[in-house]
Amino acid sequence: MKRWLIALLVLLLGRRRRRPLLDEGERVVPPGAPDRGAESLVLLLFGAAAVCGVAFPVIYAWDAIPNQTQFLGLALGLALAFISAACIVIGKRLVVTEELEEEYSGTHPDDEEALDQLVEESGSRFTRKRLLALAGAGAGTALGAALLTPAASLGPVFDVSSLYRTPWRRGTRLVDEAGRAFLVDDIEEGTFYTAYPEHADREQMGAPLVVVRLEPAELQLPDDRRGWAPEGILAYSKICTHAGCAIALYRKPTFPAVEPKPALVCPCHYSTFNVATGGQVIFGPAGRPLPQLPLEIAGGGELRAAGNFSGPVGPSWWGVRRHGARP
Ligand code: FES
Missing domain, CATH: 1.20.58 (Methane Monooxygenase Hydroxylase; Chain G, domain 1)
Incomplete structure (x- = not known):
């Protein structure tokens, strides 16, 4: 009986008053x-x-x-x-x-x-x-x-041509800081040189190069880059492909029989690029190789570009995490 009374009470209190049905044509809201x-x-x-x-x-x-x-x-x-x-x-x-x-x-x-x-x-x-x-x-x-x-701003989606735009063209002379053209004989083994495109804005990311020289027999460039390193002289972008620092170190083995091969090193996070194999990353966080510039020797022994870089210059977001950690 008690339960019935409570149920009735809840039913009565819970019932809401209904809005009376509107007559046909009657408005709810005043006009x-x-x-x-x-x-x-x-x-x-x-x-x-x-x-x-x-x-x-x-x-x-x-x-x-x-x-x-x-x-x-x-x-x-x-x-x-x-x-x-x-x-x-x-x-x-x-x-x-x-x-x-x-x-x-x-x-x-x-x-x-x-x-x-x-x-x-x-x-x-x-x-x-x-x-x-x-x-x-x-x-x-x-x-x-x-x-x-x-x-x-996440990156170019439709037009990526700007990534490949650099001042280097076939025939562009390599010059030093003072604007003097580099000759083949200026480039010695065991060190590296910074070069720029003649008559171009040096502030552009694609402008600066590092130039090194190896014994031609040491080169292991990909097949499609045969002829890119005349007399063993190689040119790479100076901008690290990790976060864009300048490549500023050159690893030269003092005892080649047991020590690692020559390599370009970025001092920021020690990304290390193999110069003999086309700038492959052999250590560090960089996600892709250092872009290589094809070279040719003009009359008088002048070093000139034989075309544009092998890939986009500068730090990259693509591929940074594509590879696992390197030893
Ligand atoms: S910027 Fe070169 S290793 Fe990080």
């Missing part, structure tokens, strides 16, 4: 007067947001612009502010509001029907619904494009 001024303001705000959203990728792509970061922030901030302002105007001036006296559960068919009606009638002030929806979608799309734009 509101159209406000074309507010609509125009919303259109203007959405338009301004779209312009700011589109401006973001334009500024992003325009490297030469001063204070680029600040302009990027401004474009994104203004786009968000304009969209927020548009939403506020819609909420305050264009959506008819109704004060709820009871909760809508949304589960009872009557409530759901009333809710649908409420939503429908709340927008009764709009006179240019489609245009406003279009403007809102435009602003949202432009903002989405702006938010996705920074993903382009």
Whole structure:
């Protein structure tokens, strides 16, 4: 008996009052007067947001612009502010509001029907619904494009040609710091030289070279690089393929019978590149070989480039983790 009483009590207290069924044609929300001024303001705000959203990728792509970061922030901030302002105007001036006296559960068919009606009638002030929806979608799309734009900084996806662009062309002379052309006889074994392309910007990443000389019999270059090292002279990019430090050490065995072969070494994290085999990584964190530049000897013994590098110059993200740890 006690259980029955408790169950009855719970049933009575738990019952919600239902919204009385609406008569045919009866409104839930009182009608509101159209406000074309507010609509125009919303259109203007959405338009301004779209312009700011589109401006973001334009500024992003325009490297030469001063204070680029600040302009990027401004474009994104203004786009968000304009969209927020548009939403506020819609909420305050264009959506008819109704004060709820009871909760809508949304589960009872009557409530759901009333809710649908409420939503429908709340927008009764709009006179240019489609245009406003279009403007809102435009602003949202432009903002989405702006938010996705920074993903382009993850690396070139469609056009990777910039990775291969260097000042080296067939026939470019190798010159020293003073601009003097390197001759074959200048290059001795057991040391390395820094060379630059003649008449080119030395600050470019693809410009500096390290030049070394081996006995031609020591060379073990890949088949497609036969002829890249005339008289045993080899040229490699000076920029380490790990994190972009300058290659500044040359390992020369003092007792070749037992000591490791000659190699170029980066002092930052000790990536070590085998000069005899085309710059292969034999130690350290670098993920790919040092790019090699093909050489040729011109009249008078001048050293010249016979083409561009064997691969992209500079630090790389691809392949850094492609290989396991090296001994
Ligand atoms: S930058 Fe050369 S080893 Fe790290």
